[in-house]
Amino acid sequence: MLSTAASRASLARVLASQKRGLHDIVNIPGRPAVSNGPPGRSATTGHVVTVFGCTGFLGRYLVSKIAKSGTQVIVPYRDEDEKRHLKVMGDLGQIVPMEWDLRRPDQIEECLRHSDTVYNLVGRDFETKNFDFKSVQVDGAESIAKIAASAGVSRFIHVSHLNADKDSKSKFYQAKAEGEEKVKAAFPNATIVRPAVMYGYEDRLLNNIAIWSVWWKLNNAQTKIRPVHVMDVAQALTNIFSIPSLPGTLNLPGPSTLTYDYLLALLSTVTYNPPSRAPVVPKPVAAFLAKVAQNVWWPALSPDEVERRYINDSDVSGDWDKVGVVPTEIEDNALLYLRRYRSAENFVRPVVLPPSRENPVSANLEL
Template sequence: MLRLQRTLAASKRAYHDLATLPGSRPVVSSGPPGYSAVSGHRVTVFGCTGFLGRYLVSKLGKMGTQVIVPYREEDEARIFKPMGDLGQIVRMEWDIRDENMIAECLRHSDTVYNLVGRDYETKNFDFRSTNAVGPGRIAKIAAECGVSQFIQVSHLDASKTSPSKFYQAKAEGEELVKEAFPTATIVRPGPLFGYEDKLLTNIAVWPIWWQLNNGETKIRPVHVLDVAQALANLLASPQYSRTLNLPGPSTLTYEYLLELVSSVTLNPPSRAPVLPKAVALALSKVAQSVWWPALSPDEVTRRYINDSDAPGDWDAVGVQPAEIESHALTYLRRYRSAENFVRPTVFPARPAVVSPLTRIC
């Protein structure tokens, strides 16, 4: 009986259930909070099959939001079906080069997230076409279709003057998005860690590539779930025409991360020599001949670039970012041997951080 009373009470709509978005588009929420609710928002998440995108779709689905998930491969889109109630997850095939398909994916949405990006080049997509031209095209079509809110996910180190082509393309993408959609929100997260990341798990497997620059490069890693929650919070508390920096709470070095991974996995530190930059660049060019994504020359360049020291804007998104040590065991325990699987973890001492951060060319 009590559950029935709560359900009936939650089903009554009130004035606060109605919100008006820019362009006079109404959003009406209904139902109890949670997975089976109806938030009234219809959202398109481009780049949803990526590392961050999967967590964002899950967060939005739990809020009762109808999410359109554009995909390129059917197998990658299957994971989204249980992330929302019946009819709340809408899968649509798309191509970033086809404007008609883009328009069809966002035609009925009030908010568009663009997480499309690639940190390595392929024969079909270079850095600029994926990280700059593509986002600009999506933003232009979103403006033409009357989308109320556009959120572009960039990178903390995006800069037109960066020696990295990836960071240059990210900066150009921000400019093209703002040109096409002036009220767009730019979100700049730091390097992400979590399940299936390219940071902690990669350090555990290939530590030699993280010893470049003697491990002195400074990094500000941030938990992927914190960034996903911050992006989801922008749906209810939009930050129009603003650039939000979302770095990790601490500035660390690759040397410390190597020690951290070694202490958590209880495996001895790598004895591989530190490769000179010229040798690493030559090896990375050879590695590009394989069919799977491997270390690229631009990634070698990025291993010598310190993360930006821009202050974080976490208060604006209502999230308190977690330290990397609080989650390291969760993601690295699988690299322990059977006899060490349940042993306690002793983290290494934090390094002294030199401020301000400077770029190393």
């Protein structure tokens, strides 16, 4: 009896000194270390994953794919309404929302101390009075990586950008490159993922081209980019989770190199709208207007984004084979994301039949 009581007291002292969860240090007799259930949402993989930046564009698709396999996902959020759509992506109790602030190390630790894998998707496309590029993509990334290493997290996956370069003219790309170095120093076995600009339902590529086409004609719309489907990137990040170890840097560009001029033509073709007649705005004028727009609550364009419109995407080869994903072409998904911009007038326009051998001239049929 005394030995049992002593052992319980000893276990209590050990648990009190630990920062991780009970399931991380105690193996319950008679139960497997990793339990399983039926395939799908009701499964239990035994893993716990934290996804910082889960409320962003890429984060929602990553959370959905990870939770679908039965993994418990910690979803840190800043605004109460930003995480509501994530709750239904997993089974009961598998999506755990936790409020956090990037400037609070104690909240960061609370969000990841029970996890065995941490994803860092935090980033900003433009600077604000509270968060600039350095505070988010350099200091923030370093803080998360250091806390993850000290908490004993086994895997750290950091999402950067294909054009990350410390010598770039863009502060955004400079901060991405500096953030990579900080993460590698704090977590040497981290996996750095570099996707190109992504497109999807809530993207800032196709949607912005459809609404603000004038800002995509900078540099005469000849800037070369390699857009990638957000679902392909989310699947690649999900596959990395199942690979035991994959340190280093992975480049995930799109399968084709395109220009903004081509994307403008593609949008016009898919939406049945005439090509944009907006003039080409000179770079100094665009930079000035973007600087003025910074005083607006939601700027349409930032000065650094103007600079990025003149920078071609890196021509490095992709590492898709390492993550078992074949990227799709943007033309295969353009209709899915651009259909909403078709005008209702399309339903009353005359139908143009293609020419045939019997009728070599196209015929117009009024609806």
